[in-house]
Amino acid sequence: MxxxxxxxxxxxxxxxxxxxxxxxxxxxxxxxxxxxxxxxxxxxxxxxxxxxxxxxxxxxxxxxxxxxxxxxxxxxxxxxxxxxxxxxxxxxxxxxxxxxxxxxxxxxxxxxxxxxxxxxxxxxxxxxxxxxxxxxxxxxxxxxxxxxxxxxxxxxxxxxxxxxxxxxxxxxxxxxxxxxxxxxxxxxxxxxxxxxxxxxxxxxxxxxxxxxxxxxxxxxxxxxxxxxxxxxxxxxxxxxxxxxxxxxxxxxxxxxxxxxxxxxxxxxxxRRRLAEAGEVWTLLEEQVDKEGLHTRCVSALYQVFVSRRLRRGTYQAEESLSQGQAARDLRELAARDWLTPYGETKGRFYAPGPRMERIKADFAARVEPLRDPYRTAA
Incomplete structure (x- = not known):
């Protein structure tokens, strides 16, 4: 039984x-x-x-x-x-x-x-x-x-x-x-x-x-x-x-x-993450277009928005790029303070730069606490 x-x-x-x-x-x-x-x-x-x-x-x-x-x-x-x-x-x-x-x-x-x-x-x-x-x-x-x-x-x-x-x-x-x-x-x-x-x-x-x-x-x-x-x-x-x-x-x-x-x-x-994803992606698209960057860079920026770091190989695979293309994009984003590079060779990764940190902080400030459904039901 x-x-x-x-x-x-x-x-x-x-x-x-x-x-x-x-x-x-x-x-x-x-x-x-x-x-x-x-x-x-x-x-x-x-x-x-x-x-x-x-x-x-x-x-x-x-x-x-x-x-x-x-x-x-x-x-x-x-x-x-x-x-x-x-x-x-x-x-x-x-x-x-x-x-x-x-x-x-x-x-x-x-x-x-x-x-x-x-x-x-x-x-x-x-x-x-x-x-x-x-x-x-x-x-x-x-x-x-x-x-x-x-x-x-x-x-x-x-x-x-x-x-x-x-x-x-x-x-x-x-x-x-x-x-x-x-x-x-x-x-x-x-x-x-x-x-x-x-x-x-x-x-x-x-x-x-x-x-x-x-x-x-x-x-x-x-x-x-x-x-x-x-x-x-x-x-x-x-x-x-x-x-x-x-x-x-x-x-x-x-x-x-x-x-x-x-x-x-x-x-x-x-549900909150899904709604946030659309809003963040649209915001990043606007910024990338304004600065004359390739639209594929939005993928890299979105990754560091939702995560603490991005690796070149991840971005390269995500956008089907050559190693050189991916490296150039990430260097450009770092030069514009969207990303901050850390480490060398295989250990190298990119964390949110000052501009991305401001966007992350703005969205974090809007997050409301989750609701316990049983307290409401009771």
Missing amino acids: IYRTPELEPADKAVLGEIEDMRRDLKYRLAEPHRWDGQLRRQLQARAIQGSNSIEGYRASVEDIESIMLGEEPLETSQAVASEIAGYKQALTYVRRLSMARSFGYDKGLLHALNFMMIGHHHDKTPGVVRPGGIYVRDSATGQVVYEGPDAEDVPGLLDELVEWLNAGDLGEPAYVRAAMAHLNLVRIHPWRDGNGRMSRALQTLVLGRDQITTPEFCSIEEWLGEGRTTYDYYDALRDVGRDHWSPHGETLPWVRFCLRAHHMQAQRV
Whole structure:
């Protein structure tokens, strides 16, 4: 028996309605292609990868993650962490493909394959294979066991039940609710020796992607879960459902409610970023045109607006330029105080210059705090 889907209360339905309104709005805005879409999608995926891996203690900057995604060497991240990032990026890329696949069905082979993509570099952890024995989750600070997974001999049957439910169970429930329950059941089954948390968050994103809510990078809550106090709230929510052992009789509404709140908060943030992207791009186009620069330079300027740095290789690939063209553009932008260069040779990157810093500060001053939907609903 796996954890059962709860019945939503009026407050939950109200929050769910607001989430769906925001997602429909996002889907409408994304239907029309824009020059900034590719960079925005890449950054959202990088932030999702950062969030999910930081929960497990693998920390890297968004800029380094974007470099890894583009096949470049990160400037600050260790090789060990870079391997975790690359594995997770590979799995999320497959999740995105699966979200758009015409022919699709959940099965255990898919789940094992995703786990192998994530942690295949850890040969000692039998990636993609059901754990051979018991598993214990410990508090990293105290060493205390905070969760004991089900017996290893029960795991194949529980995975069978989960896969059956993914394909045919509770299909009338909202996708956000089904995705939350998929996440909960997989993380509580804890079927592998490593990667269980990341796998469960990726499965949640896949369930939403298959429902065509929006593309995975726009519907993921991994960024939100990986931030500060929210990570502790996430662990608390998981622990409160079933305490310290496998017990699929617990009340699951608090967990679903936690996920709905996370979706609402992240949707507010993504919608704001999407609106900001259009405004910033238009502003930068005006500036580039005014100064007689090539319009492709907007791509470089937008990158340093949304990020802390830009590397020549990234800009070169983004605009399909030669190395010389990209280098000349960036030198020109630095000469005009749009960018500030740092480092040499392969370690060279460009940070926002004084003029870009002023634009960033102006937009930052306008940002309003996100609204907690349950406080409003209450």
